[in-house]
Each structure stands twice: as structure tokens, then as C-alpha cells.
Amino acid sequence: MQTITRLDMLRKSVSELRAGGAKIALVPTMGALHEGHLTLVREAAKLADHVAVSIFVNPTQFGPNEDLDAYPRQLAEDSAMLEKEGVAILWAPEVGEMYPDGFASSISVEGVSANFCGADRPGHFDGVATVVNKLFNQVRPDIACFGEKDWQQLAVIRQMARDLDLVQPYARDIIGIATVREPDGLAMSSRNRYLDDKDRAAAATLPREMREAIARIEDGQHVGRTLAALEDALLGAGFSSVDYAELADAASLEKLDELGEREGRLLVAARIGGTRLIDNMAVGAT
Numbered sequence: 147m148q149t150i151t152r153l154d155m156l157r158k159s160v161s162e163l164r165a166g167g168a169k170i171a172l173v174p175t176m177g178a179l180h181e182g183h184l185t186l187v188r189e190a191a192k193l194a195d196h197v198a199v200s201i202f203v204n205p206t207q208f209g210p211n212e213d214l215d216a217y218p219r220q221l222a223e224d225s226a227m228l229e230k231e232g233v234a235i236l237w238a239p240e241v242g243e244m245y246p247d248g249f250a251s252s253i254s255v256e257g258v259s260a261n262f263c264g265a266d267r268p269g270h271f272d273g274v275a276t277v278v279n280k281l282f283n284q285v286r287p288d289i290a291c292f293g294e295k296d297w298q299q300l301a302v303i304r305q306m307a308r309d310l311d312l313v314q315p316y317a318r319d320i321i322g323i324a325t326v327r328e329p330d331g332l333a334m335s336s337r338n339r340y341l342d343d344k345d346r347a348a349a350a351t352l353p354r355e356m357r358e359a360i361a362r363i364e365d366g367q368h369v370g371r372t373l374a375a376l377e378d379a380l381l382g383a384g385f386s387s388v389d390y391a392e393l394a395d396a397a398s399l400e401k402l403d404e405l406g407e408r409e410g411r412l413l414v415a416a417r418i419g420g421t422r423l424i425d426n427m428a429v430g431a432t
């Protein structure tokens with residue numbers, strides 16, 4: 147595996163890998179890798195000849211009071227894990243390489259980014275879209291893999307890829323990978339390591355109560371009251387606040403008051419012990 151920190155070196159290595167028509171899959175990450183990330187890498191390896199993984203804690207997607215400084219950074223450990231997975235390129239630029247002096251552009255994806263994390267974290271998805279666009283231009287992957295854990299992020303990236311002709315035929319090339327969970331159901335996330343033992347145990351209430359709420363909605367119970375009960379259950383279990391707990395159209399991320407014929411997704415963000423956790427699950431899917 148080549149660990150690359152400079153863009154000129156990346157371009158050279160990518161073109162060498164691509165010689166003879168080999169396909170490249172990109173897995174963008176912010177590092178502090180866990181089994182969720184490694185699942186993305188393994189799926190990527192099935193779909194392409196070579197896998198490139200990026201590790202970049204992107205400052206432009208963090209708000210002023212968020213955890214940019216505290217975000218875990220462990221490049222040596224991450225690099226050893228990726229080496230074992232047979233990854234060809236680890237792209238790990240410094241902030242100045244990604245955003246040289248004078249950098250002045252931003253990509254804003256409307257609609258899908260308006261609600262949920264987009265509303266709670268102003269500018270977050272502009273930061274994500276801009277850096278993912280740059281990563282696509284830098285690596286020029288044939289496919290890219292993203293986790294469904296960040297459902298809204300995946301929708302934003304798909305919209306951007308479609309609007310800006312980034313990959314084609316696009317629908318096949320942005321791959322969404324199902325959320326990988328801990329044995330108690332908690333979605334794996336680099337931020338789970340912020341939780342102390344008590345909060346970590348209570349955090350499993352989130353997927354459990356989401357499943358309960360989904361069963362009630364599918365059973366025809368009132369959506370608004372079911373979601374209010376879900377919020378109460380989380381607050382009762384030790385969560386300090388619920389940023390949102392909403393039923394949405396799975397593709398447009400428009401809020402839904404009832405399921406109807408639409409493919410629904412339950413999306414939740416809630417805080418426990420100062421850590422913001424997100425999760426989402428299908429509602430009404432066959």
C-alpha cells in the first residue's frame with residue numbers, strides 16, 4: 147500500500163494503477179477506522195481492481211462549536227488496518243494540500259440537504275459536497291462507496307454526482323453500504339469512542355426504540371404520536387436531547403406525516419453525554 151500526502155504523487159500513482167484499464171474504487175473516510183469502514187473497503191474490493199481509501203478530517207464540514215479538534219486521529223493504526231485489507235492507495239493529505247491558500251469555492255446541494263443534519267449543522271453538507279467533489283476529481287474513481295449510516299450524506303452525494311456529471315452511469319457508481327452495527331444494535335461510528343461505559347450502554351436504546359417505533363408505524367399507528375413516544379423513550383433512557391426523529395421519503399429526504407405508498411426512512415439524531423449520534427432505518431420496505 148502506498149501512503150500518499152501530495153496531490154502530484156497521487157495523480158502519478160492513480161495513473162499507474164489505472165494502466166491497462168484497471169478499475170479503481172474510492173472509499174472516503176475521516177479515519178479512526180472501525181468494522182463499518184472496513185466493510186466498505188471489502189465491498190469496494192469486490193467491485194474494482196484496486197481500492198483507494200482517503201483519510202481526511204475535513205475542517206469545512208465541522209461547525210464552529212463542533213468536535214474538529216477532538217476528532218480522533220490515528221493514522222498509523224488506520225494504515226496498518228488498510229494494509230491488511232490489501233488497499234492500494236491511502237490518500238492522507240494535510241489540510242493545506244486540500245485547501246491551499248486562496249481556496250474560495252464551495253458546492254451547495256439544495257433540497258436533500260435542507261432538513262435533518264443539514265438544518266442542525268449549517269454548512270455541514272456544503273463542506274461534505276465540496277470535499278467529496280475534490281476527492282472524486284483527485285482520484286477519478288470508477289466507483290465510490292459510502293455508508294448508509296450517513297443516509298442524508300449519501301443522498302446529498304448522489305444528487306451532486308447526478309447534477310454535476312461526476313461519474314457515469316452515475317446510479318451504478320455511487321454504492322451505498324448497509325449500516326454495520328455492534329452486537330447490541332448500535333451503529334458503529336468513530337464518535338462512539340467518546341461515550342463512557344454508562345452512556346455506551348444507554349446508547350443501544352436508540353436502535354432498539356427506533357425498531358419499536360417502526361413496528362408501530364407499520365402497524366398503522368399515528369406517526370406523530372409514535373415519534374413523540376420515541377423521543378420520550380430516548381430522553382427517559384439518558385439521552386440529553388433529540389435533534390430530530392422524523393419519518394422521511396427515502397430518496398428526497400422530504401418529511402412525511404404518514405407512510406402512504408412512499409418508501410420511508412426513519413432518521414434520528416440524539417445527544418448522549420455530549421456526543422451526537424445518528425441512525426436511520428427503513429420503514430415499510432418489503
Ligand SMILES: Nc1ncnc2c1ncn2[C@@H]1O[C@H](COP(=O)(O)OP(=O)(O)OP(=O)(O)O)[C@@H](O)[C@H]1O
Binds near residue numbers: 177185291
Ligand atoms: N457503521 C457503519 N456502517 C456502514 N458505513 C459506515 C459506518 N460508519 C461509518 N460508515 C461510513 O464510512 C464512511 C466514512 O465515515 P466516517 O469516517 O465519518 O466514519 P463515522 O464512523 O461515520 O464517523 P463519525 O462518528 O464521524 O460519524 C462514510 O461513508 C460513512 O457513512
Ligand SMILES: CC(C)(CO)[C@@H](O)C(=O)[O-]
Binds near residue numbers: 204299
Ligand atoms: C464523506 C466524508 C469522508 C467527507 O469528509 C465524511 O463526511 C465521512 O467520513 O462520512
Ligand code: BAL
Binds near residue numbers: 207296
Ligand atoms: N460521518 C459523517 C461525518 C461528520 O459527521 O462530519
